[in-house]
Amino acid sequence: MSIANLRQPVTLSAWARLFAPIGPQLAEVERRLQAELRHSDPFVDELAQRSFNLGGKRLRPALLLLTASALGDVNDAHLTLAAVVEMIHTATLVHDDVIDEADIRRHKETINARWSNQTSILLGDYLFTHAFYLASSLDTTFGCRTLGRATNIVCEGELLQTAASGDFELSCQQYYRIINAKTAELCACCCALGAHYAEGDQHTVSRFDSFGKHIGMAFQIADDLLDLTGEEHAVGKSLGTDLTKRRMTLPLILLRDQLPQPQQCELHALFELPSQASRTALLDWLKQAGILGLAREEALVHASRAAEQLEFLPDTPAKKSLLQLSQAAVSRCV
Amino acid sequence: MSIANLRQPVTLSAWARLFAPIGPQLAEVERRLQAELRHSDPFVDELAQRSFNLGGKRLRPALLLLTASALGDVNDAHLTLAAVVEMIHTATLVHDDVIDEADIRRHKETINARWSNQTSILLGDYLFTHAFYLASSLDTTFGCRTLGRATNIVCEGELLQTAASGDFELSCQQYYRIINAKTAELCACCCALGAHYAEGDQHTVSRFDSFGKHIGMAFQIADDLLDLTGEEHAVGKSLGTDLTKRRMTLPLILLRDQLPQPQQCELHALFELPSQASRTALLDWLKQAGILGLAREEALVHASRAAEQLEFLPDTPAKKSLLQLSQAAVSRCV
Incomplete structure (x- = not known):
């Protein structure tokens, strides 16, 4: 598959096909999410319903439910936690859009563009706290603890990313530390929760945690490529943000x-003065130097490592979906 | 006590004297808070330590610990939860300072003024999620559930406040709904948690919940008065924000x-064009019309209702502190 394919994002219906083995359960999660986010005040209700439509492909609930399905049956705790992780993810998106001053997400105006930064900050907080409230409806504190820890690491990653802004000397290792925290951790948490609540033993939980981590890394590297190479109208969100x-x-x-x-020094100069022209110049440079292929290779390495984690599993439709997902993470074409 | 006293904030040492019955436990909470907020990354560490110094008087941990002490002994769950509620309160302060575009808090530069709005948003999220992680270290989900619900209502209140911004027709009832959610709910939660983890029965928990709610209302009404009547250098935070x-x-x-x-219509015109001049004009108007005294009376009614809730308790130093606190909420003079 050529690099050009990276510019073609997977459509929502293609993701839905990939998630077919847990289709009915994912629909139930949608119902729960929407019901949880109803509110008696029309303003809060409108915001909450709007946020419900922001997330898009429901990758994190799907990871949790596919894990559960690969190990047995999806149960009620899985459904609750799937709604929780999507709510947490949406909270981080709403805050990210303020931080990135983004205007578009999923082809729609962002909350900050439609209302204000203030409203976005509070809506994100509302979603975070609602998610934790929902997680605490489970029998034990395991879910809250696992989610609390993972979400805290996500915030840590975002803080590290903010601190690294403008640092031309950022090392590869530091970059990996940031994306591991800000993206891979929550994916790992979804898979670990899916396995734990399917009564998976420690080895199984750890394998799925590792699967989630690698798939999260693959997704983020591909996202970072897309931010440079993609076209806004096709991807449906503000791009070029990293630059x-x-x-x-x-x-x-x-x-x-x-x-x-x-x-x-020349590259540093382009980096210091970001503009549409410098983005175009950079893209040409990256193509000529064969860097896009190299970065994609890195993402593929993580996709392969993710797949390796699942070798111990019997073949099921859910396992097949998880393996396809690790490929789709990079190619963004199913 | 004259209205003028409202312009003299209570010093931190005066609050500490008021909290004397739980002095050693409050010191232990400080140690736990500081230890929890250490981080291996110097940037995250600096931010977390800075946030640790933002909160000030530690009203919410004190409410929780004084409740516990009024009913028996302070236990380990109380100490953990006291650190949690302060962390949650600090998270809301950090986000409030972005929303209010405030530069000063506790005589220090706010996080948004010293770093950026982005950093403040992420630090607030970091504190929220760390608080929930810490709460999930308890044996049962009760703490997480109670805190999740209360914090969600706090965010709801803040959202309603944002929606009401610019609404000159806001009714008294709507105002009370907002401050009940954004301030009183978390105070009520602190007292209810203190009572629950002291093995108080349902009646006791409900009495303390009500005490916390009324003291929270008294505090917020007094804060809203102070925002109009106070002087920044004395109060130590940005004022005039409401206007x-x-x-x-x-x-x-x-x-x-x-x-x-x-x-x-004249008042509406002043409200529409906020400035230092209109603040001065409004203050004169409020004084002449005797409104400051009326608003203070409202705060006193809540302070009295708070005190009534504790009539069933035997006399202890902790009960005495709680009663004094309900007075101090309004007078801001111990």
Whole structure:
């Protein structure tokens, strides 16, 4: 598959086909999410319903439910937790859109664009706290603890990313630390919760945790590529944000590290003054230097490692979906 | 006590004297808070430590611990939950300062002023999620559930406040609904948790919940008065925010409702164009119309109702502190 395919995002219906083995359960999660987010006040209700439509493909609930299905039956705790993880993810999206000053998400105006930053901050908080409230309806504190820890690490990752903004010297290791925290951790948490509540033993839970971590890394590397190479109207969200926010992502890091000193300075200059022109120049440079392929290879390595974690499982439709998902993470084409 | 006293905030050491019956336990909560907020990354560590110093008087942990002490001994669950409620309160303060565009809190630069709005949003999220993680270290989900529900209502209150911004027609009832949610709910939650984890029966928990609710209302009405009448250098935080954000608070609502139509229009005009001059003019108007005294009376009614809830308790130093606290809420002088 050529790099060009990275510019073609997977449609929602293609994701839905991929999630077919847990279709009815995912529909039930949608119903629960929508019901949970109803509110007697019309303003809060409108915001909550709007946020419900922000998330899109429901990757995190799907990871949790597919894990459960690969190990047995999806139960009520899984359904609750699937709604919880989507609510947490949506909370982070709503806050991310303020931080990134993004106007578009899923082809729609973001909350900050339609209302205000203030409203977005409070709506994100509302979703976070509602998610924890819902998680505490389970029998034990395990769900709250696992989610609390993972979500805290997500915030840590976002803080580290903010601190690294403008740092042209960011190392590959630091980049991986950031995306591991801000993205991979919650995916790992979804899979670990799915396995734990399917009564998986410690080894099984740990395998799924690892699967989630690698698939999360693959997704984020692909997302970072898409932010450079994608087209807004096709992807349906604000792009070029990493450059605007002067964030070094994998393609730029790989390019920088293979350049001789004088050209590094040239790259640094482009990085310091982000514009549409510098984005275009960078993209040409990345293509000529073969960096897009290299970064994609990195994402594929994580997709393969994710797949390896599931070798111990018997073949089921859910396992097949999880394996396809690890490929789709990178290609964004099912 | 004259209205003038409202302009003199209670010093931190005066609060500490008021909290004397739980002094050692409050010191232990400080140690736990500080230890919980250490981080291996220097940037996250600096932010977390800074946030630790933002909260000030530790009202919410004190409410929880004084309740526990009034009913028996303070136990380990109380200490954990006291750290949790302070962390949640700090998270809301960090986000409030972004929303209010405030530069000063506790005589120090706010996180948004020192770093950025982005950093503040993420730090608030970090504190929220860390608080829930800590709450989930308890044996049962009761703490998480109670805190999740209360914190969700706090966010709801803040959202309603945002929606009401600029609404000159806001009714007294709507104002009370907002402050009940955004402030009183968390105070009630602190007292209810203190009582529940002291093995108080349902009646006792409900009495303390009611005590917390009324003391929270008294505090917020007094805060809203202080926002109009206080002086920044004395209070140590950005003031006049309600006017700048065009929020109708109790004094303005009471004034509006007693004015004939033409003067209501005059008040509306002042409200629409907030400035230092209009703040001064409003303050004179409020004084002449005797509104400051009326609003203070309302706060005193809540302080008295709070005190009534504790009549069933035997006399102890903790009970005495709680009663003094309900007075201090209004007078801000111990």
